[in-house]
Amino acid sequence: MNGDTLNAGRVSVRRRAFFTPCKEILWRELMKKLGILLLAAAFAVCGLMTFAACNEETLDPGDDPIVTPEPDEPGKPEEPEATEGLVFELITTENSDGFDGFEEFFGEGFEDFYVCTGLTVAEENVVIPSTYNGLPVRAFSWYGMEDDILSGITSFYIPDSVQVVQWDMWGEYEIFENLTDIRLPRNPNAMISGGIYLSGCAFYNDPNNWEDGALYMDDWLLATNDDLPEEYAVKQGTVGIAAGAFLQQEDMDYKSHVRKVTVPDGVQALFGSFSRCVSLEEVLLPDSLSFIGMNAFWACYSLTSVTIPDSVTAIGDWAFYYCSSLESITIPDSVTSIGDSAFVWCHGLTSIVIPDSVASIGDSAFGGCSSLTCIVIPDSVISIGDEAFAGCDSLTSITVDAGNTVYHSDGNCLIETQSKTLIAGCGTSVIPSDGSVTSIGEGAFSNCESLMSITIPDSVTVIGDKAFLSCRSLESVMIPDSVTSIGDLAFKGCHGLTSITIPDSVTFIGYGAFSETAYNNASNWEDGVLYIGNHLIGAEETISGNFSVREGTKTIAGEAFSSCRSLESVMIPDSVTSIGDSAFEYCSSLTSITIPGSVTFIGGGAFEGCSSLENVAIPDSVISIGDFAFAGCGSLTSIVIPDSVTSIGDGAFAWCSGLTSITIPDSVTSIGDSAFEWCSGLTSVTMGDNVTSIGDGAFDWCSSLETVYYRGSEEEWNEIEIGADNDDLLNAEIIFNYTGE
Structure with missing residues (x-):
């Protein structure tokens, strides 16, 4: 990422500084491991998240890179001169993984653009340019700013090129205390954060700016308060509804009282607009709406039904997340994609019809829809994400249209035909034994509490991450000797699982694969260590001194010795072929370990934090x-x-x-x-x-x-x-x- 600063002065390049060396390392790792959690938390109200610039470049006024475009319409006013001291970051498809959600919002293969991330000098009237260094400025996302700079701003000019407007989401709400005017983008597909995130602004706290409990600016509905009637029609002529516009907070709890909202014709997209509108029961959507975006109805748990107009082409990530009272929803045949976690934890949904216009269904799209009884996948679907139907505990029937060339169903199993991966099952599933399944995919039976028994055929070689996670009624499993890999958390939380057989063919066992199972009880532990067959699964954290792994052991599972801080040395026999991810992490007293020539795999984080090694x-x-x-x-x-x-x-x-x-x-x-x-x-x-x-x-x-x-x-x-x-x-x-x- 590049961070440029437009300012008077000399040319210099300054490197980003971190508080400690460890923080940078841990931050990079944390972002890899917890990206989806941060995405959910950050987007729940305001949307896209960015991080600090890696480099900043200070430019003389003579080197001003801002280009003011010529008016493209007769009579259209020219853009005012941009404010000096603004900070920008270059966003490309190569670095966008540090900006969760940019590809979803701007589309895969988007062209390079800049995001404005802050201001280095005090200014009253701040003008964001539409281009910088010859590229468009498409996002405004300020964070970590100095209070004296924020409090000195009285107005913002944000051009139409900007599609994302996000305030200081990491700071306090009491920001921009003197801000009285914002020129917002005339862009109906923009995402603008509003609601409580603007509650420190002067214009927000001026009662003259409110009308019947609603705050509008530049044809955008930005916020609502307790004066809003229970049934409310958004004003005609409104361009968009800001993220969090109906969100209110009291004593760290979310509240609202509006029950019915009518969205006027002209609104084309919703991004977080009704997020946490916990009292909303009904919403009327216009025919102008083309996209129900990220977090549009996040945690609207009083919402009972929604009719989506046939103008809508896509349902975005987390769009109806935790709408637990939603009993029915009609998806029109104009919709081509259903995003990640779009309907996750919609416990009230008993059925869903996926039209034959839909081509993709995202990760966890219907996860936790515990009342859903049947699924029919049309022949148009060519992509289904991981755990798309995980936790659908009432599911008894899975069917794929015969004309589908990517997926098929057999024995109430959803199978990706070419890869031979079982991607979703249910309590009535019978895995076919004809060789059509070689892999049980990530979360395929996750949280399927009705699953009591399953036979894994000898064609299967891989049991994926979380494949049987929290299948609480599963009592026994026999893993055939065709299986070579058992993923992370594969059988975690299978409380009824008392009998497990793992063959010597298995060369990799992920972390927590058999944690929180009935088998994991004191009677099966030996000298502080748990073996299943010839596989070392776990060790008590109190294990100390010198330890020799049992002869004949084939694998050391992920996190097996994690945080065994008194362990000093380990002897591994030459029968072991793999050391799992984080197997010895944070064994801070470990000074020596013998790794035999039989080992072909040392997993990620295997010895991380072994500070005495x-x-x-x-x-x-x-x-x-x-x-x-x-x-x-x-x-x-x-x-x-x-x-x-x-x-x-x-x-x-x-x-x-x-x-x-x-x-x-x-x-x-x-x-x-x-x-x-x-x-x-x-x-x-x-x-x-x-x-x-x-x-x-x-x-x-x-x-x-x-x-x-x-x-x-x-x-x-x-x-x-x-x-x-x-x-x-x-x-x-x-x-x-x-x-x-």
């Missing part, structure tokens, strides 16, 4: 080192990466401050983001000539790095794709065509 010999049977595998191993002074390894994962050795040198063998082709970040003691790196990519921040904060011994030529070095924030690597002395050890 001094040295590790990775056998030449290992072909990849997982993300954050040794992150935070501050006492690690040496490590040998064998020439069997082809990739080093994101953050694999981040914050290993004791490392002074590292040799990356010729076999390695890729080095992940933050792979050696904060290796502050690293002075030299020897690198093979087959590396083609070095990720963002791979050697960031390696302040002691002096020399890179590269086995290739200068021309080959210049062909390597080196990501951002690798200045310490690039500023080191690079010795080409190195032939030494």
Whole structure:
């Protein structure tokens, strides 16, 4: 990401500063693991979320990059001059993963644009330009601003090019205390945050601006209050309804009293407009509406029915999230897509008709619709997301139209035909044994409390993450010897599961795969360790001293020894083939571990936070080192990466401050983001000539790095794709065509 500042002064580049080294590493990891949770929380009221700029560029007025477009209509007024001191970030398809929801809002493959993220100088009248550096400004998202700058602003001019307007969502509501006027985009498809997020503004607190409990500005309905009647018709001529417009808050609780709302003709999109309107029972939507967007009716748990006009073409992510009283909804045959979690936890829905216009159904689209009894997938559907029907506990029938070329049904199982993946099942499902299913997909039977027994045929090789999560009535499972992988949380929460058989064919078991099951009781534990067959599943956190894994063990499951802080050394027998994700994370007293040559897989975070670990010999049977595998191993002074390894994962050795040198063998082709970040003691790196990519921040904060011994030529070095924030690597002395050890 690039963050530019338009301001008077010299040209300089300043790097973003973090509070501690650990915070940056943990933040990057957290964003990978918790993206969907942050997305839900941030969008519930206001929508899109952005993060701080990585670089800021200060420009002289003579270098002003703002381009004011010529009027494209006769008589249209020209845009006023933009305010100096504004901060912008460049958004591209390559960095948009740091901006959850941008692809959903702007569409896949969108063209590059800028977001205005703040202001560095005090100004009363702030004008946002429509273009910057020759590209459109399409979003306004301020956060973390100084109070004296915010309080000094009296007016905003936001051009029509802007489609997202978001205030300081991370700060207090008491912002813009002197703001009296906003020129909003004349864009009916914009998403503008309103409601309580504007409650500190002067115009919000001026009673003369309110009319029958509603606050309008520039043909936008921005907020409502207790004076709003129980039945309310939004004013004719309204362009849009802001996110959170009907949201009110009292003592940290949400409230509202409006029961029926009529949306006028002319409104084309809803983004969070009725979010948390907890009293809303009925809404009348106009024929002009084309998109029911993110969080449009988030947690409207009094809403009983909705008629969607046939002008609507898409239902966005979380659109009807937790509308628990919704009993019926008619989806017209104009709709082509149903977004992620669109109807999640709509407990009252007993049936749903998916029209044959729909091509895609998102992740968890109908998750937790516990009263839904049957599903019919039309032949138009070509994409169904993970856990689309998870937790539909009353489901007894799953049918796919015979003309569908991507999916089919058999035995009340929804199956992706080409990949042979069972993506949804129910309490009456019988998995076909004809070879048409080789994988049980993520969350396929998740929260199916009516499932009492299941036979997994010997064609199945993979049981995916959360495949049988919280199947509380499931009593026994026999896993055939065709299965090689059992995913994270696969059988977690199966409280009735007392009998489990895992064959030796299994080479990977994810974290928590059998946690909170009846099998996980004291009688099945041995010396503080739980085995299922020849697989080590878990260890008590109190285990201490030296520990030897039982001979004949095949796998060490994910998080098996997590946070065993008194564990000092581990001997692993040569029967073990894989060490699961986070298997030994935060074993802070662990000083040594023997990894045998039988191990081919070291999972992500396997030894993360093992702060006392001094040295590790990775056998030449290992072909990849997982993300954050040794992150935070501050006492690690040496490590040998064998020439069997082809990739080093994101953050694999981040914050290993004791490392002074590292040799990356010729076999390695890729080095992940933050792979050696904060290796502050690293002075030299020897690198093979087959590396083609070095990720963002791979050697960031390696302040002691002096020399890179590269086995290739200068021309080959210049062909390597080196990501951002690798200045310490690039500023080191690079010795080409190195032939030494």
